[in-house]
Amino acid sequence: MKKFVNNIDHMLVESLTGFATAHGDLVEVQFDPTFVSRKQKSQQKVAIISGGGSGHEPLHAGYVGKGMLDAACPGQVFTSPTPDQMLAAAEAVHADKGVLFIVKNYAGDVMNFEMAAEMLPFEHATVLTSDDCAVVNSTYTTGRRGVAGTVIVEKCVGSLAETGADLASCKALGDKINLLTSSIGVALTSCTVPAAGRPTFDISDSEIEMGVGIHGEPGRRREAMRTADVIVADMVNAIVHDFEAKQLPTQGDILLLVNGLGATPLMELYLIYNTAAKLLTEKGFSIARSLVGNYITAIDMAGASLTVCLLDNDIKQHWDSPVHTAGLRWGC
Amino acid sequence: MKKFVNNIDHMLVESLTGFATAHGDLVEVQFDPTFVSRKQKSQQKVAIISGGGSGHEPLHAGYVGKGMLDAACPGQVFTSPTPDQMLAAAEAVHADKGVLFIVKNYAGDVMNFEMAAEMLPFEHATVLTSDDCAVVNSTYTTGRRGVAGTVIVEKCVGSLAETGADLASCKALGDKINLLTSSIGVALTSCTVPAAGRPTFDISDSEIEMGVGIHGEPGRRREAMRTADVIVADMVNAIVHDFEAKQLPTQGDILLLVNGLGATPLMELYLIYNTAAKLLTEKGFSIARSLVGNYITAIDMAGASLTVCLLDNDIKQHWDSPVHTAGLRWGC
Amino acid sequence: MNSSAINHYAAAIRDAILAHEADIECLDREIGDGDHYINMKRGCEAITGLADELSTLSSADALNKIGMKLLSTIGGASGPLFASFFMSMSKTLKTSDTMTTLQIALAFEAGVQAIMQRGKAQAGEKTMLDVLIPVATAFKQLAEQGQSSKDISAALKTIASDGLESTRNMLATKGRASGLGERAIGHLDAGAKSCQVMIDTICDLVLSKQ
Amino acid sequence: MNSSAINHYAAAIRDAILAHEADIECLDREIGDGDHYINMKRGCEAITGLADELSTLSSADALNKIGMKLLSTIGGASGPLFASFFMSMSKTLKTSDTMTTLQIALAFEAGVQAIMQRGKAQAGEKTMLDVLIPVATAFKQLAEQGQSSKDISAALKTIASDGLESTRNMLATKGRASGLGERAIGHLDAGAKSCQVMIDTICDLVLSKQ
């Protein structure tokens, strides 16, 4: 493992300090307990707080700022943050209109946020994201994982909160977008957790991991490496099947997000976009919004995920509204 | 080599098509000869055109748009584009105030742009960027390479051109910024040129390539892998020595750009930023602007570069002005 | 069990976890996300770092303190689960003023129930509970029968090992491995392994007491 | 040399370049950026793809067409250089209506001078010119002496090889390797290798003529 690091135990603090310095106009960071919040505390709005294991940058700290999150709680690499972080963040940013937690659906994240919520002295609600259609939902499992759709939820709910909407409306929008969104990822290589110092999984040059999670969790199945067109067609089909299973329309305006997992160059992401856009258009979707880049990563994994979100005017408006964060910025 | 690709020979066309589709509100792409230009042709301004080998995305096509480039000519991977591309781009975007080429100083790029310029029927000038202080300038060599400083030149010259400034002023600003800017890169791993199918160089787990170029060209020297602080201190020192050699002040406001070469996660880039910012501040610089991310890459190389640009009010203003491209966006 | 015993156990557990780095890490890499060993290590070191403070507290307070500390230190799935375990154990012990083996067994059982509640999980879901539930059941039963600490310890060692081994052929229906379906089969659960190591360590300490 | 001979040479050169993939690619990887083989291949295939069109042209026009095609196909440093070579060769041949060996030698020399001008380079800078300049000089001299095509070809093969080999211990002062200083020593130049392969191929064709 070769990484820019001084001491594995200090990596997160040093990186977050650098982040907060580089974006000193936007955010500030607190340690012990650790959270990142807006430089300008917002008034008269629902406080939107997210968090999760580190290693997915720019998610979540990179989405703190005007039009998106009020605070983010970064955990250790691939490890959910702890309740004291969420409590401290909520205490710092809440503005008497309640707190909405946006939580990716993983046992650890859910339990830690749950414990924080139980201790929280103000009104609160939680949106659980679970857009990963690689994992089959069933009453017997923990349920689907939250992946790149989380970025869309954070953007749009952040926008709605900015209008002064109440907690219930913010939660409702988040839940709606989560329902309208499906994602699937594929890994060409494993990620390496710095503290582990070796790749999470072994994979040969002729294999891919279809349906991989953003922590390098094994996916649906190990498959043979094939052309981008064939891989992307499988991913598009998985998403379309998921839409069908959710009884969602497989036509109409969509947001197409092609997300890099860390080590895959933009040239390849745009190539994937090209195929995905063609296939989705053939299926009857109309691509109304696009996003291509590294928005939720798995440290240094080579791979990508596709996310499709069905758009209505409401979601479109909140997607388009101004946002000013380290990781997403437009309209201002 | 594992990449998302269908046929190596079509990779660039497919990727550029995806790029142009994903950013259909901003740009369009032409093939044979290949160039990317703004959707809205601009009027009454110097046309700013850049180009170079592909593999450095988002540079250059990602910087086409309001406030930055009018067109970009992408060559094959790591191979300068050809004069017919530049001529077609110039023909498409010029607006009777002349054409400024921004060219990274490599033999191939220089010669191809030179031949285009010789054939160009309108007023034109060229800014050659050469900010890489890893390569020692000497009258006996081709001179320093243009690297990440090019992004700053393109941003600021693009901004000036937008004000209606004439060709000579645009060239003068570009030359000034190039002079005031020094960069140095370091590689932890090699890149892999898709058509070559194997890493450009071999490097062990205990070595780094200090002063690497953005094409995986060998740098100053092969060194032992050390902590991020030590590596970054060497890089900062190289830049400060270069400032001294150029008789530039080693104090005052600077723009600090920490650029990822492709496969290095943001977590590490911010950690590098943290150290670099501390060291540069100790030397007497004051960090007035920051940029951290993948802005000029070497395909899938793990590594990073540091760039320091001395700021005056003029440069600051042009850096801050609105820009709307796929790769850089703010103020609109 | 007083707080100096707790410190003694905590140090031994830390050493045992560190000694099992390779297996624990490997298991969570195979069907999880590779951080379980690091999470355990961070938790263990936080607790041994509290030794001075813990030594001034009653057992019940020490266990609560441990739970709180784990809650703010470990994170992930295992953090809130282990925290719930210790906080619940503490609460149960608080209700009694002597501390018999049976009382410890009942507190242990309460701890395990807190994990089940927090994790909404049962036995047979390929988690730490597949070690903890059979151990809790046997512990209480043996204590009720009035067996000696040494006999109980010897028995629990085997039960913990068997519990761990039982996770091998289970489908995972909780935690990160639950998305894997058939692919989880053949692998032991990482959290079950940590629990087995910790139980084994404490039982060995009891067995080695003069 | 008519345009059908040119097509014949072009096909042979393409085959030879493809056959030398490994060495050419490796050299540009070592002290360059790894694309020289791909650039050469793209250029060669573009030219063999022009065969039908070239066969309708005069030699001079065919060479100019080749230059233009290379200019818009290769890119990089080698593209404008090879393009300049052919365009200049074409211009020189246009001025004469017969085509003697000497006239070809003079045209070759003009082509090499065009490369020197475009690349602002001399012999001894570790580039393709370290093959091309000695070959041009000898070609002209031997042609002036009235030597046979076969004798000239045999001589040029050796001179091209020697020229290539001479780049090994040079410091690079032009092109991408010029930043490397001492580190370039010990490596042959990739562009010099391509030129040696191309010259060798043409000389072999001349030598094998009945």
Ligand SMILES: Nc1ncnc2c1ncn2[C@@H]1O[C@H](COP(=O)(O)OP(=O)(O)O)[C@@H](O)[C@H]1O
């Ligand atoms: N719902 C649950 N109930 C009981 N144990 C669980 C549950 N979810 C996960 N676990 C246990 O937690 C372990 C994983 O812990 P750890 O790796 O630290 O957290 P994470 O899964 O968040 O990365 C699993 O091996 C399993 O034993």
Ligand SMILES: Nc1ncnc2c1ncn2[C@@H]1O[C@H](COP(=O)(O)OP(=O)(O)O)[C@@H](O)[C@H]1O
């Ligand atoms: N200024 C120059 N004059 C002559 N030949 C040059 C010059 N610069 C580069 N070359 C030749 O070009 C070769 C590299 O070509 P190529 O790899 O196709 O282009 P690039 O260097 O742009 O990647 C070098 O090996 C060298 O022989």
Ligand SMILES: [Mg+2]
């Ligand atoms: Mg985890």
Ligand SMILES: [Mg+2]
């Ligand atoms: Mg090149």
Ligand SMILES: [Mg+2]
């Ligand atoms: Mg884990």
Ligand SMILES: [Mg+2]
């Ligand atoms: Mg090259």
